[in-house]
Amino acid sequence: xxxxxxxxxxxxxxxxxxxxxxxxxxxxxxxxxxxxxxxxxxxxxxxxxxxxxxxxxxxxxxxxxxxxxxxxxxxxxxxxxxxxxxxxxxxxxxxxxxxxxxxxxxxxxxxxxxxx
Amino acid sequence: xxxxxxxxxxxxxxxxxxxxxxxxxxxxxxxxxxxxxxxxxxxxxxxxxxxxxxxxxxxxxxxxxxxxxxxxxxxxxxxxxxxxxxxxxxxxxxxxxxxxxxxxxxxxxxxxxx
Numbered sequence: 001x002x003x004x005x006x007x008x009x010x011x012x013x014x015x016x017x018x019x020x021x022x023x024x025x026x027x028x029x030x031x032x033x034x035x036x037x038x039x040x041x042x043x044x045x046x047x048x049x050x051x052x053x054x055x056x057x058x059x060x061x062x063x064x065x066x067x068x069x070x071x072x073x074x075x076x077x078x079x080x081x082x083x084x085x086x087x088x089x090x091x092x093x094x095x096x097x098x099x100x101x102x103x104x105x106x107x108x109x110x111x112x113x114x115x116x
Numbered sequence: 117x118x119x120x121x122x123x124x125x126x127x128x129x130x131x132x133x134x135x136x137x138x139x140x141x142x143x144x145x146x147x148x149x150x151x152x153x154x155x156x157x158x159x160x161x162x163x164x165x166x167x168x169x170x171x172x173x174x175x176x177x178x179x180x181x182x183x184x185x186x187x188x189x190x191x192x193x194x195x196x197x198x199x200x201x202x203x204x205x206x207x208x209x210x211x212x213x214x215x216x217x218x219x220x221x222x223x224x225x226x227x228x229x230x
Contacts, residue, residue, distance in 0.1 A: 033218055033219075035221075041223060041224070042120075042206055042221035042222055042223045042224050043159070043206065043208075043219075043221040044221070045218035045219060045220070045221075048218055088158055088159070090158075090159075103149060103161055103164050103174065104149075104159075104161070104219065105161070105175075106151075106158030106159040106160075107158050108156065108157050108158045109158055
């Protein structure tokens with residue numbers, strides 16, 4: 001079953017605009033991660049936010065986490081055509097053995113298109 | 117280049133055939149996982165390993181076997197391919213020693229079962 005669900009499923013913006021994607025999940029987590037996937041390629045790890053963190057920045061990326069609402073958002077500022085990709089949130093759960101807990105559960109992704 | 121290497125990149129199988137998808141990493145990562153990705157869906161965990169000699173089932177393990185005899189390699193075996201196993205398969209690795217715990221993914225194997 002999918003732990004995370006991204007919203008929207010698809011997003012189209014103009015270059016230079018900001019893009020916001022949301023992720024909701026169902027169970028308690030240890031951390032939440034965002035990945036990017038370019039068409040036909042593997043996933044690339046973007047950023048990780050732990051359950052005791054509320055906000056994290058990395059370059060043009062800003063991630064927030066609200067554990068009370070079981071939701072996260074990914075903001076990409078000043079978007080570029082090269083940001084066109086699918087973006088996935090993935091959660092690492094609490095509990096269980098450390099090995100099983102480290103396994104990720106992915107959402108279905110947001111397809112971002114940045115128009116030049 | 118350091119990373120996760122998957123072979124082959126593309127494969128067509130007939131129903132009932134068997135094959136092994138190869139995965140190797142050179143980062144000395146303890147954790148390795150296999151996922152499948154179907155159209156319009158996220159990745160679903162098939163099997164994972166937390167170290168050499170240790171494997172466990174994920175969300176969708178039926179029809180797949182794994183073994184982990186070395187830290188570097190984590191092959192995925194399809195014993196009797198079925199059309200429902202048509203998918204893109206990704207191998208990933210991670211280390212619990214790093215601060216990030218982010219996974220490094222291979223470029224995928226696109227499998228078609230006819």
